[in-house]
């Protein structure tokens with residue numbers, strides 16, 4: 558698929574990579590190291606913010622648009638958001654707080670076990686939720702909304718994210734992507750971003766990996782032209 562909603566799939570892919578990372582990181586976490594625990598906690602809290610931002614764009618733009626044509630369909634997705642926010646993210650925060658506070662080895666081990674258990678739960682909840690959105694919700698949207706409407710929805714969702722957070726989000730997605738998805742994402746950004754933020758964004762991505770950027774310029778000749786100006 559390479560329609561206007563492709564960016565939506567890229568965001569989902571990035572979320573899935575991140576939750577898989579957390580499962581492994583929680584399993585291998587050295588719970589005696591305050592530094593490692595703090596690093597895990599920071600990355601998790603940033604991800605939680607990103608996940609909530611993504612869900613907010615769904616709840617404000619995508620779900621109401623769908624709801625207007627199919628009653629009672631989108632509400633189950635918003636229900637998932639609220640449910641795993643309280644039960645999974647909430648328990649992860651609880652485990653991290655316990656790990657940070659605990660002074661004795663046994664208490665720390667309990668905190669680490671809860672953290673691992675909840676990280677597995679986070680991975681699985683996200684996997685199922687995103688699989689439903691990709692395989693049930695998106696095909697409905699693509700069947701029911703014409704291309705111009707899909708462009709409008711994708712643009713409205715992207716437009717809800719504040720530029721500094723969007724830059725972090727794109728950079729995070731780009732780092733985990735293969736070359737083909739990187740190209741697809743940049744082409745999407747070229748369609749929706751005004752010139753100035755686009756130049757800032759491509760400049761930032763070019764700095765991530767100079768070698769890979771040459772390949773990107775080869776695939777998207779407009780990038781080279783824009784930088785030569």
Ligand SMILES: [Fe+2]
Nearest residue numbers: 612615634690
């Ligand atoms: Fe969702």
Ligand SMILES: [Fe+2]
Nearest residue numbers: 569611615690
């Ligand atoms: Fe989603």
